[in-house]
Amino acid sequence: MAEHPKSGRRSPTVADVAREADVSVATAGRALGNYGRVRDDLRERVQEAAARLGYSPNVVARSMRSGGTRSIGFVGADISNPYFATAMRGVCDVAREEGYEPLLFNVDDRLDAERNAIKVLLEKQIDGIVVSPTSVTDIGHLRQARERGVPIVLLDRGSPMMDVDSVVIDNEAAARDAVTYLLGLGHRRIGLLAAIDPAEGPQLVTEDDGRVGVRGAPRPSVDRVRGYLAALDAHQAESSPELIRFCPLDAVPHAEAEARELLSLPEPPTAVFAADNVSTQGAFMAARHHRRAIPGELSLVGFDDLDWTALVEPPLTVVAQSPLDMGRTAAQRLFQRIRGDDRPAERIVMPAKLVVRSSAARH
Template identity: 70%
Template sequence: MADVAREAGVSVATAGRALGNYGRVRADLRARVQAAADRLGYSPNAVARSMRSGGTRSIGFVGADISNPYFATAMRGLCDVAREQGYEPILANSDDRLEVERAAVNVLLDKQVEGIVVAPTSVTDVAHLKRAQELGVPIVLLDRPIGTLDADSVVIDNEAAAYEAVSHLLELGHRRVGLLACVDPEESPELVARGGTGRLAVLGAARPSIDRIRGYLAAVDDHRATSSAELIQYTPLSDTAQAQRHAETLLKLEQPPTAVFATDNVTTQGLFMAARRCGLAIPGDLSLVGFDDLDWTTLVDPPLTVVAQSPLAMGRAAAERLFERIKGDDRPAERLVLPTELIVRSSTAGHGQGA
């Protein structure tokens, strides 16, 4: 502003009134100030302006991995709602690393966003999110609820979705059903034997990956199918190459599974590539159920059976809830559970019945 005033030959106060459209300024001076601003490439500071207006009309979104189609699509839903409300979204990618998420939230707070939607990396270390709430910035959680944080969340029933997918395979006659799960290497779940039965249980705080493992184990138990740790492989988050390697380990067991459930779009792709690399026919040698109904799942041969969710609807719902909070809604925090659907295609068949 001082540079513009100097260039126009007016006081800083006059330049401020001219560019801020407040107070009285002669038309010729207003034109001179605007011309100087144009020459210097001046743009107003949104945060400073918000100190007068009472809000930046911006919200933040911290996604775990915005190169992942799930988060990219959810981000689109959030951006659509933000712009419908006359707000601009500020987007950050945490890379599923807690220290990056903390830094992103701090930057958003510095920019005085009016609310934040976040897909949290940790379900236990949430001090930075509580601090945002203490500063009066509402938080809405996407995909991953946090029991220790009093905040709205938009999720799916991950355990029920996995249970339905695995039950589909078991009802087709498969008894050795494998699981390829995408998990944070720093929060790897612990498999334990339950009592003297040899049946498996999983320990760990509730989050989508853990809940999908729970759904898998519950379905295997209810159908009295093989419950074995060797049928479960973990792969790091958002790494298709590692997902493929872990899938190959599963498929090359001495007694390999006849069907596998992959818990997200990364593991689904890795599993499909591993089956092809191992020369397995789908569904003749291996039935496959994946997660997320992405375009590629219908373009491959055979088209894949998948659990479908709507990240676009989830992103929109999270943003809509955030704006309700921004506008003063003070109801108790709510968990909004959106539906999933098992879409059966040609990648699954009865055991020994595939083409």
């Protein structure tokens, strides 16, 4: 946060003015930047609050007065992952429909790279940002952008520590439905493979009743593990730490190595739920390595309906979400905010469904 050049005190931000005037950050930004629609009484209230606090417009506000830069930012965790690449396409399509240019950043799930991306976007006086946050807890840089009046929409990963719009799926319910499907086929020893962020990924614990539980920040991988365990608990099926394997994000060779170990257990699972597209690919390759016939010897349910999952033999049963629609929805929500929508922040839950093909059979 900038400091007052003479006193060394922190300079007031748009968010400070909004609190002082008892209005939303968006309203304060429009009133201070002289753009969009603001009632005369609210504009006067904001200007009086700004005067009391000694607020000086920042470069973003000056840009807004001149109509903005007509550009938005997209910060993706890893655009080599088909999910983020497709979501990026959705964001770009909407931006160009609105007459804006998208500035794209790939941060490889590195927090330092994400912080730098946000810094660069603010320096470029960006009009709004769609970001899939690397961390859902370490978000000071995103808060700083929001306090400067820049609208932000979170994609794929929401954060309980930030009051902004997010576009997600119900990951726990999606995982629960997938595992319930396997349980309905008679499987009771079901493995889980998931790619995680070690810093925020799931931590397995043993509950008082002896069942396996999960702890961790609310992000897709944690919620999917929670859904897996909830389905097992509902059917009194076995839950065991040895059946749950984690691998690094976006590292298919590591996912395959963990899946090989899972299938090498003295009593291997009869079915595996792979909780993301990296794990799905790793589990499929491990089954081939072990010459484990799918679905005759091993049932497999994956996550993300990527092209290859329907082209292999057998075609895979997967949880399908639409990253293209999610990217479009996030960008559309961002432009509503840019145009002055003051509604409370919303968690937009997009649909996910189980696409049943041929990779799971009755046990």
